[in-house]
Amino acid sequence: MSQEIPEKQWACVIEKTGGPVEYKEIPVPKPGPDEVLINIKYSGVCHTDLHAVNGDWPLATKLPLVGGHEGAGVVVALGELVDDIKVGDYGGVKWINGTCLACDFCQQADEPLCPKALLSGYTVDGTFQQYCIAKAAHMTRLSKDIPLDAVAPVLCAGITVYKGLKESGAKPGQTVAIVGAGGGLGSLAQQYAKAMGLRTIAIDTGDDKEKMCSELGSYAFVDFAKSKNVVKDVQAATEDGLGPHAVILVAVNEKPFQQAAEYVRPRGTVVCIGLPAGAYLRAPVFESVIKMVTIKGSYVGNRRDGAEAIEFFRRGLIKAPYKIVGLSELQKVYDLMHEGKIAGRYVLDTSK
């Protein structure tokens, strides 16, 4: 049954880099021929959205900007070329809103590397609005048994950490350190790692986050603010003291990006995912060489990674804590995120 589409809708908009975030009414956009219009019910808030507001990266956003890229909702309109999606289907809007599907990278399913990629909530308007546009080819297909609130964080955080864990090459039974484990990506990383048969050491700070990480399945927690020597403590948390087989860096500070190569196990892999402003990687050449360390970046995932990450979730293997607040409260969520006070994820209900 088709739903009436209003002319106006509520959205969170920034007019300039640095904010403030304004909760206001804006027109509902119309989908182009290869696009769908999705009535977003819930949207997760990723730290990337805060980086976008703050202008942290050497890549300009569109302005004015509706942020957000973890949106889950119901398809309400289709462009005339869209024939594999129906009005009423559930759909997810992720960071990669669309790509050319024809370049060297798209042809090899490295869609995030497409030079023409459209980025939701960054170069095109995102999911902090009630009606959002997505390229049909890239809309994440969600079956009707999937709860739209809980799945929202999977659409960026889940897909990204699942891809990062695959990129790490860690095998079932091996140990992975999750750095920034108490945040949105970190909490999901522990659940995906567990589902993939990996053991995890969580690194973050605070009692709330320590408790959450233990509930999510990590067998050890290193508090980076209390530890006198993070490198030694992480290595000591592994059975033979030689360090974790892989490190997943999802922290929002530079320091751990300059430490991980020191504690990773010989032959181990450091996967960089977090994007702290102005940060540089650093590793001692001597240890990196004689330990044969691999250091690599990992950037969201392709459509297939998305479908796989969603399937883990649909099967009930991924349960990470999230709190729901109204779309109008986005600024408060950013304030808490800036202070590092969020254990898990916040999800916005677009009806409030």
Ligand code: NAD
């Ligand atoms: P978040 O704010 O929810 O979590 C970040 C966590 O890092 C917090 O719990 C914080 O306490 C922790 N932290 C800060 N300093 C630390 C330190 N020195 N050691 C260990 N932990 C530390 O953020 P999020 O939404 O999970 O995003 C994390 C990062 O990942 C952001 O920079 C975001 O832009 C980036 N990101 C990258 C990709 C990608 O494709 N590469 C995708 C999504 C997000």
Ligand code: ZN
């Ligand atoms: Zn994100």
Ligand code: ZN
């Ligand atoms: Zn392309």
